[in-house]
Amino acid sequence: MILKNLNYPLDFKFKITTLSSDFNITDVHGNYVCYVRQKLFKLKENVVIFSDESRTNELYTVKANQWIDFNASYTMREASGNPVGTLARKGMRSFWKSTYDVLDLNKRPLFQITERNAWTKFLDGLVGEIPIIGMFTGYFLNPVYDVKDTTGRLIFELKKMPSFFGRRFQLERKVDIADEHETLVVLSLLMMVLLERERG
Template sequence: MVLKNLNYPLDFKFKISTLSSDFNITDRNGNYVAYVRQKMFKLKEDVIVFNDESKSKELFRIRANQWIDFNASYSLNDLTDNKNYGRLARKGMRSLWKSSYDILDSNDQTKFTVTEDNAWTKFFDGMVSEIPLIGMFTGYFLNPAYTVKGMDGKEYFKLKKMPSFFGRRFQLDRVIDIDDEDESLVILSLLMMVLLERARG
């Protein structure tokens, strides 16, 4: 299946009542788009995307392709149509300073890149978060943003961390229209990226 006719912006909101990294994706009207659950205690990341919080229907599954995640990539699979969309690949050394990812299609061709807009935000967030008391509030004023570009150089999506306690909310906006299948590929990649970036701090 493809994710289509979505009303942007989309909100990614993490639940703080569970040990696992669960989050809801809702549209601008508050309607469910998906419910994302990362399986705990796995040597390799394993993420299931459900239709909603009832978890009555599995839509997609994302799995890491290797144990060591320094240069890991994550396969994006449609469970409804038994189809592979492609994969999200982290750019190793560059990610130490400024987060950068490639989004590849099912033919392993790079279709989009995701780049953190300002590397200093993560740098200062890491420093300030170590300061007692003050570090608790970094989620309100140090919030990274990311841009998704196509191979044509155009900007297609903007993802930003929203001010919130515990850094629990992200917002995704579409800049220009995109093919439904490519849109699904990007959204699946970004929800995996959000889990990875949030884990890094």
């Protein structure tokens, strides 16, 4: 199964009415791309992607490969169980700038997701601890993530949009790539958003 013919930009918008970290992905016309649900109370990350909010048609799953892993990785699969690829967090590098590798079925790097400005992460952690003021960091400390291929070419740009309660990200595609690679990148970014959601 492939996510294709997507109309960019895509909006990632978290729901604020549920305990779980659910969010919708919609296209520029407001049409559903998918609905993302992170299962609560799991020792390992367990994310299910549905076609829409009714949760009747499961498309993909994303599961952590380790219980506790500094360089954690997450396998993405179709609902049938067929693997799509892997998202791997770069542990030490992510202390300064959030960095993830997007790997193919043979664990070979295809793309890298990197936070554009390391100071955004630093200031968010610093200002976020200040009473009252820290509540408003989502309006002025918004990270941008670049997705580049192995040649350094910019493929996608994911921006955290200013928001207070509802957390919203917007994804722009810069160049066309193969449908299966596009699906892998979108799945990787939705998982990364869940991992980075506590910021801003």
